[in-house]
Amino acid sequence: TKQTIDALKATDQKIDAFLALDEENALATAKAIDEKGIDAANLLAGIPIAIKDNIMTKGLRTTAASKILENFTPIYDATVMEKIHANDMVVIGKTNLDEFAMGGSTENSAFKITKNPWDTTKVPGGSSGGSAAAVSAGMVPFALGSDTGGSIRQPASFTGVVGMKPTYGRISRWGLIAFGSSLDQIGPFSRGVKDNAALLNILVGEDKRDATSVSGHEADFTAKIDAGVKGLRIGLPKEYLGEGVQAEVKEAILAAADKYRELGATVDEVSLPHSKYGVAAYYIISSSEASSNLQRFDGIRYGVRAQDAKDLNDVYVNSRTQGFGPEVKRRIMLGMYSLSAGYYDAYFKKAAQVRTLMRQDFADIFKDHDLILGPVAPTTAYGIGEDVTDPLTMYAGDVLSVPVNLAGLPGLSLPAGFANGLPIGMQLIGPSFAEATLYQAGYAFE
Numbered sequence: 001t002k003q004t005i006d007a008l009k010a011t012d013q014k015i016d017a018f019l020a021l022d023e024e025n026a027l028a029t030a031k032a033i034d035e036k037g038i039d040a041a042n043l044l045a046g047i048p049i050a051i052k053d054n055i056m057t058k059g060l061r062t063t064a065a066s067k068i069l070e071n072f073t074p075i076y077d078a079t080v081m082e083k084i085h086a087n088d089m090v091v092i093g094k095t096n097l098d099e100f101a102m103g104g105s106t107e108n109s110a111f112k113i114t115k116n117p118w119d120t121t122k123v124p125g126g127s128s129g130g131s132a133a134a135v136s137a138g139m140v141p142f143a144l145g146s147d148t149g150g151s152i153r154q155p156a157s158f159t160g161v162v163g164m165k166p167t168y169g170r171i172s173r174w175g176l177i178a179f180g181s182s183l184d185q186i187g188p189f190s191r192g193v194k195d196n197a198a199l200l201n202i203l204v205g206e207d208k209r210d211a212t213s214v215s216g217h218e219a220d221f222t223a224k225i226d227a228g229v230k231g232l233r234i235g236l237p238k239e240y241l242g243e244g245v246q247a248e249v250k251e252a253i254l255a256a257a258d259k260y261r262e263l264g265a266t267v268d269e270v271s272l273p274h275s276k277y278g279v280a281a282y283y284i285i286s287s288s289e290a291s292s293n294l295q296r297f298d299g300i301r302y303g304v305r306a307q308d309a310k311d312l313n314d315v316y317v318n319s320r321t322q323g324f325g326p327e328v329k330r331r332i333m334l335g336m337y338s339l340s341a342g343y344y345d346a347y348f349k350k351a352a353q354v355r356t357l358m359r360q361d362f363a364d365i366f367k368d369h370d371l372i373l374g375p376v377a378p379t380t381a382y383g384i385g386e387d388v389t390d391p392l393t394m395y396a397g398d399v400l401s402v403p404v405n406l407a408g409l410p411g412l413s414l415p416a417g418f419a420n421g422l423p424i425g426m427q428l429i430g431p432s433f434a435e436a437t438l439y440q441a442g443y444a445f446e
């Protein structure tokens with residue numbers, strides 16, 4: 001743990017992946033584990049992990065990369081943190097993100113811009129860019145992120161690491177600062193597929209404190225991970241290799257398809273006809289949910305309170321005006337508008353209907369396919385400052401990642417090649433609760 005922290009401090013001067021280190025506690029935890037002795041069955045004991053800063057860590061500042069939570073220290077742990085501690089992992093610190101997980105480049109953080117370890121002029125992706133960069137740069141072997149519309153898979157893809165967005169409901173969201181509650185899932189980052197599966201093993205399970213958490217699906221994701229892909233039926237959606245997808249990304253995915261054929265799987269073309277509406281539906285639904293979820297940040301209950309208020313209304317308005325960044329404000333406005341009485345039918349309701357059609361597209365494919373293969377993002381990592389000023393360009397980059405969240409499905413992102421020195425990621429999507437199959441296919445490819 002000491003070596004990890006010393007090395008990390010030097011590396012992070014260039015990468016800016018961390019918002020806070022928990023050095024004293026990490027060393028104390030490691031010492032306690034040494035004294036207690038490691039149970040051989042506990043694969044993860046004593047291993048360092050970094051945590052995205054929108055996950056509640058008791059006694060450790062949790063900001064969601066927002067000024068409004070700059071002074072907020074939780075008094076309880078998220079369920080996933082209880083599990084991490086119960087398995088004797090060592091929490092090293094909290095990682096940077098786009099404010100409230102809204103973004104795809106980690107440039108929307110109120111505090112710092114994280115750099116891509118492969119080329120520090122490029123973004124690491126987002127919103128879990130700090131977690132992805134920390135694993136990619138070798139600062140920690142594991143990290144947790146959250147994925148509402150690609151925020152684990154896309155930064156994994158941009159930084160050349162493995163990231164899993166599990167089935168909705170599989171991991172408790174208790175203690176995850178809510179963005180789009182019907183879309184959010186926590187998930188693991190690692191360098192390899194098997195490591196990722198080992199971490200997911202300890203994170204899953206029903207939790208009475210999360211009303212959407214599911215029961216009866218605990219599973220061992222490493223047990224059959226080396227079973228290969230013989231006979232596996234893989235679908236390649238034609239919409240995922242169409243216009244706007246960088247040539248090298250397309251080539252890498254077609255090469256992956258060939259490799260799967262060589263390994264004994266079948267790969268054929270399928271279609272997700274409604275995926276072109278995914279970005280529009282996602283931004284309406286996620287912003288609507290965000291506009292409701294973020295009402296709790298009122299300057300009274302949590303975080304920073306504006307000092308210049310003359311009355312109660314001023315407290316709310318000034319705290320939110322000063323505390324939220326521009327992208328968060330944009331989402332709140334968009335969400336309020338979509339939910340308002342005169343526009344609900346035209347926007348929120350329509351988006352919810354599109355969501356049902358997209359679920360159906362996936363269900364149709366999974367009638368005779370085990371999984372879907374495609375890119376995670378249309379391009380490799382772009383330059384810092386290149387897209388962030390143009391929200392619609394940023395949103396368009398999510399076209400391949402948001403359908404998975406709208407349908408509640410698991411998606412695994414893993415490295416598939418390089419273009420101009422930057423990693424290309426591929427995505428394996430399965431039916432609900434098919435994480436074991438995704439890991440099996442990912443492990444065979446790796």
Ligand code: GLN
Binds near residue numbers: 101103126179286
């Ligand atoms: N880029 C998407 C957004 O900005 C996804 C974010 C996420 O998954 N948290 O909303």
